[in-house]
Amino acid sequence: MTTSWNETEQIETYLNGFNDNGEALIFEAKTLLDPSLQDKIYWQQKTYELIQRYGRKQLKQEIEAIHQQLFTKPEHSGFRQKIRLLFTNR
Amino acid sequence: MDHNSISDQLSAKREELFITVYKKAFPVVARYISRRGGSFDEAKDVFHDALIVYYEKPASAVLNNDMAYLVGITKHLWIKRYSENAQNIPLDKVEIGLGDEENHPSTHRLMRFLENAGKKCMELLTGFYYDQLPLADIAAKFGYSGVRSATVQKYKCLEKVRETIKEKALTYDDFME
Numbered sequence: 001m002t003t004s005w006n007e008t009e010q011i012e013t014y015l016n017g018f019n020d021n022g023e024a025l026i027f028e029a030k031t032l033l034d035p036s037l038q039d040k041i042y043w044q045q046k047t048y049e050l051i052q053r054y055g056r057k058q059l060k061q062e063i064e065a066i067h068q069q070l071f072t073k074p075e076h077s078g079f080r081q082k083i084r085l086l087f088t089n090r
Numbered sequence: 091m092d093h094n095s096i097s098d099q100l101s102a103k104r105e106e107l108f109i110t111v112y113k114k115a116f117p118v119v120a121r122y123i124s125r126r127g128g129s130f131d132e133a134k135d136v137f138h139d140a141l142i143v144y145y146e147k148p149a150s151a152v153l154n155n156d157m158a159y160l161v162g163i164t165k166h167l168w169i170k171r172y173s174e175n176a177q178n179i180p181l182d183k184v185e186i187g188l189g190d191e192e193n194h195p196s197t198h199r200l201m202r203f204l205e206n207a208g209k210k211c212m213e214l215l216t217g218f219y220y221d222q223l224p225l226a227d228i229a230a231k232f233g234y235s236g237v238r239s240a241t242v243q244k245y246k247c248l249e250k251v252r253e254t255i256k257e258k259a260l261t262y263d264d265f266m267e
Contacts, residue, residue: 005245012248043256047248048219050255054201054212055220059145063138066108079113086117086124 007037011044096230111141115157119164123172132172140164200258208254211247218244 013019014027031037070076116137123133140163144156204212214232217223223231229240 004249005242008245008249008252012245039256040252043252043259044248046255046259047252050197050200050204050251051212051215051219053197054204055216056142056146057201058216059142059220060138063108063141066105066112067134067138070109070112076113079117082117083120083130086120087130 007040008044011037011041015041015045015048097232100227100231111157111160115160115164118157118161119168122161122165123168126168126173128168128172132168136167136171137164140167196259200255203258204251204254208247208251211250214240214244214247215251 010027019027071080119137120133140160143163144160217228225237225240229237234240234243
């Protein structure tokens with residue numbers, strides 16, 4: 001019996017195009033017989049897109065936090081000065 | 091060692107890397123932009139986006155020392171957005187692939203929902219697919235006994251989020267067209 005996470009793994013392999021020809025054919029035959037599998041493939045693709053957006057959003061916040069550290073903490077005052085000078089003496 | 095301190099170590103190391111990259115590259119791009127009449131806020135804006143582009147390049151996912159590349163993206167983004175010559179850049183050079191992620195209201199709602207209801211799964215999945223962390227690091231960070239159980243958990247999370255998105259999509263009519 002195929003457990004559900006196994007099927008999720010198979011969908012991932014299929015979407016990545018890593019199946020060998022035989023495996024890909026068998027999987028495609030399965031999707032024809034099982035409309036719910038087509039549905040899962042579609043939503044799994046959407047899930048990867050969402051993870052990408054989610055990751056990017058987290059990264060943006062992380063970079064902003066680093067920026068705040070560099071422009072407020074005392075140990076980075078030398079760096080701060082260097083940048084300020086670039087935008088004041090001109 | 092419990093997984094919380096491993097997790098703390100990993101994020102401290104990551105933060106240190108970001109700070110090093112920031113301190114090396116930002117002065118270079120800030121000088122370039124200030125000499126051309128740009129402001130501090132412009133420099134910050136394009137530099138942050140360039141860091142994202144840089145981070146998402148497969149080969150530099152671990153933040154290697156490819157400063158020239160990072161500086162190059164920042165200059166390019168600034169010219170495209172702010173310089174007086176912005177209109178003269180050929181169209182094919184303009185698109186760098188950083189769209190506004192908040193454009194779809196329903197996507198925004200879904201992200202908010204997942205941030206609350208599925209945070210642990212989203213962090214695991216982001217660590218694996220977006221940050222491309224080694225599985226052993228993911229296992230340590232999230233407290234799984236090993237690579238195998240982290241892998242199983244990854245697929246279970248994928249399935250859970252997939253079903254959530256599907257269910258929510260039926261109630262948000264403008265979802266991810």
